[in-house]
Amino acid sequence: MIDEIHMKPFDWLSEYRERLDDEGRLVRDADHQGLTPARRLRLEAEDWGAAARIAAAMGLRHAGVFADPPDLAPPAQTSTLPDDEEPTITLRAVLEQQGDYLVLETQVPLALPELPSQTPWYPGLDRLERHAQDLVGVRFTDHPHPHRWTRHQAWREGRFPLRADFPLAGEDQRRTQADRDYPFEALTGDGVYQIPVGPVHAGIIEPGHFRFHAEGETVLQLEARLGYVHKGIERLAVGRDAVGLARLAGRISGDSTVAHTWAACQALERASGCEVPARALVLRGLLCERERVANHIGDIGAICNDVGMAFIHMQCARLREDWQRASQAHFGHRLLMDRIIPGGVAVDLDAAAVATLRAEHEAMRRAIAPIFAIVDELPSLADRLLTTGHLQTKDARTLGCTGYVAKASGLGFDLRRDAPYPPYDALAVEVPVQQEGDVAARVRMRMHEVRQSLNLMDELLRRLPDGPIAAELPAASAGAIGLGLVEGWRGEVLAFVRFRNDGRIARYFARDPSWFTWPALERLIHGNIVPDFPVCNKSVNASYSGQDL
Amino acid sequence: MLRILSQALRTGLATEPAPSTDDAELAEIGVALQRRIDARVGRSLALRQVDAGSCNGCELEIHALNNPYYDLERFGVHFVASPRHADALLVTGPISRHMEAALRRTWRAMPAPKWVIAAGDCACNGGEFGCSYACRGSVDQVLPVDVSVPGCPPTPLDFLRALLAALSMPER
Numbered sequence: 001m002i003d004e005i006h007m008k009p010f011d012w013l014s015e016y017r018e019r020l021d022d023e024g025r026l027v028r029d030a031d032h033q034g035l036t037p038a039r040r041l042r043l044e045a046e047d048w049g050a051a052a053r054i055a056a057a058m059g060l061r062h063a064g065v066f067a068d069p070p071d072l073a074p075p076a077q078t079s080t081l082p083d084d085e086e087p088t089i090t091l092r093a094v095l096e097q098q099g100d101y102l103v104l105e106t107q108v109p110l111a112l113p114e115l116p117s118q119t120p121w122y123p124g125l126d127r128l129e130r131h132a133q134d135l136v137g138v139r140f141t142d143h144p145h146p147h148r149w150t151r152h153q154a155w156r157e158g159r160f161p162l163r164a165d166f167p168l169a170g171e172d173q174r175r176t177q178a179d180r181d182y183p184f185e186a187l188t189g190d191g192v193y194q195i196p197v198g199p200v201h202a203g204i205i206e207p208g209h210f211r212f213h214a215e216g217e218t219v220l221q222l223e224a225r226l227g228y229v230h231k232g233i234e235r236l237a238v239g240r241d242a243v244g245l246a247r248l249a250g251r252i253s254g255d256s257t258v259a260h261t262w263a264a265c266q267a268l269e270r271a272s273g274c275e276v277p278a279r280a281l282v283l284r285g286l287l288c289e290r291e292r293v294a295n296h297i298g299d300i301g302a303i304c305n306d307v308g309m310a311f312i313h314m315q316c317a318r319l320r321e322d323w324q325r326a327s328q329a330h331f332g333h334r335l336l337m338d339r340i341i342p343g344g345v346a347v348d349l350d351a352a353a354v355a356t357l358r359a360e361h362e363a364m365r366r367a368i369a370p371i372f373a374i375v376d377e378l379p380s381l382a383d384r385l386l387t388t389g390h391l392q393t394k395d396a397r398t399l400g401c402t403g404y405v406a407k408a409s410g411l412g413f414d415l416r417r418d419a420p421y422p423p424y425d426a427l428a429v430e431v432p433v434q435q436e437g438d439v440a441a442r443v444r445m446r447m448h449e450v451r452q453s454l455n456l457m458d459e460l461l462r463r464l465p466d467g468p469i470a471a472e473l474p475a476a477s478a479g480a481i482g483l484g485l486v487e488g489w490r491g492e493v494l495a496f497v498r499f500r501n502d503g504r505i506a507r508y509f510a511r512d513p514s515w516f517t518w519p520a521l522e523r524l525i526h527g528n529i530v531p532d533f534p535v536c537n538k539s540v541n542a543s544y545s546g547q548d549l
Numbered sequence: 550m551l552r553i554l555s556q557a558l559r560t561g562l563a564t565e566p567a568p569s570t571d572d573a574e575l576a577e578i579g580v581a582l583q584r585r586i587d588a589r590v591g592r593s594l595a596l597r598q599v600d601a602g603s604c605n606g607c608e609l610e611i612h613a614l615n616n617p618y619y620d621l622e623r624f625g626v627h628f629v630a631s632p633r634h635a636d637a638l639l640v641t642g643p644i645s646r647h648m649e650a651a652l653r654r655t656w657r658a659m660p661a662p663k664w665v666i667a668a669g670d671c672a673c674n675g676g677e678f679g680c681s682y683a684c685r686g687s688v689d690q691v692l693p694v695d696v697s698v699p700g701c702p703p704t705p706l707d708f709l710r711a712l713l714a715a716l717s718m719p720e721r
Contacts, residue, residue, distance in 0.1 A: 170681065
């Protein structure tokens, strides 16, 4: 039943099972069918909260929770249950430690979809659970903030867009009203005042609402209200074919188009048993590192700009433009959208392009050296960035942060090293960390990652094997599921896919790392002055679109 | 400080013309754009950008308009923080219903001529998202659109061409 030979030693799973056993929690079986590289444990719904409590006590990282409702259409044939069983909603929660992934799974009846919340032990899940509540109608009985999150005024309370009885076009074609009556947490006291900001911000930036409580210049509390760019991505995924799903995944967050497309394709390929050609895998790694470099360089400039250092901003904007033009020249798209497709990649490199790319990497290395040296050492930058927006290690850990936000606060997790997928399984990826946790540390992390990615890309080009760049995606069996896990530039990107019996998508969920870095921003801004919010925000740069879905 | 000066000197002028195939085109569009702005507005053109459900790909390319290569401001176009200062509204995204009211309010706050530019495939025709319970499907479902800029996302040059087209429209 348990296919041990394909798995590396999973040090903590037996202890976790023992602890569940000790409390008399019923674990139905453990396998990893369809969810490779993760293992799977099935639990009773009533044990859902206890499973999180035990996991938290063992220090496991929670990588997110999502609900899988009964199929939209056609319901009878695609159900994996016998017809006489009542319809259920499946919940899946993903845990990780030392690069080993475990998926907890449970089911609740559609007629009474209630179970304990995991948020009391993993505060980073707060909004993910409320997202499942608003879109699928799962009720988390002891959730500390049970009010709506993703739902504003586009659909009514008690109606759920991912349920079969909800029309794709919606139920109300009148103008959608502005959101109102959202219960922001109030803070009162002498001299405490509120600053509401957004959804439309002053710059060229995504929309969202920030509610500050401040006293004088000092931020006492920040609460983000997101969901303004909710596009119904999970609903739009239903019924798509694999190619269509990959395109949709590429537009979850435009700045992470490579990472999300890769994660979705990984999930599709694992669910259908597709062998991706080695050359395609190396090219995917190249694309993903290019995306990392582009975003970090742009953001380093923007962070400096937020403290008045326009010089660095213009230097970085120039380099980013060079980089994007090269992406257009070599791969055919400035942001690298739709370059990854199910089964492989859409574009190949010839020998001349490989040589040009190498030269460009070297040119970029030389170009960033003097600029990064200034960022590292300029006293006026240090004055604004050091100790600003400090995220404590324990907050980063409790919230489940990954990527440069976690690494700058002392948490050294990186899928490319800790759970390596090809092509990274053949590379040595070092993951240094910073302990300071401030804006300056996040900038240093990003500068390091730019240099590292340039080296990794050279290594990938050296290892670029000959061969095809794509394979046919085999037909997936009905109900086949797959998990995709990719280290995007923001951190761990997770994708879950379930197929219907007609080879089309029944369920797609993509968890951007921003789900956990938005709450980190709310914590790290505490005690800073209001005018430092932009630089703190940019140093984290969570995606609105990636979170709103 | 010395290092900054040295880096600035070494970098020189990045603003195009520079060795690139886009050169002639960029300069040509830019000059034409500047002439139209002089004729139509008689001062610089103020743009207000609103993301109404974009995946943020369009925003990245709009940001690029301000980089030293395109340097939009030299043609007399600049982005403003308030719709009350704006001549034109640059809208991206498939108009998520959750942004619908905010978008209408932004438009109402603008003084005439209130040009509206739908930027990107989503804003033009719904793109990958279309019309659903969550999205209106295009800007023209909500506001009168003067110019559309297709592309996923449109390139900075596409944006410049669209601005030129907006300013070449007959008076409403």
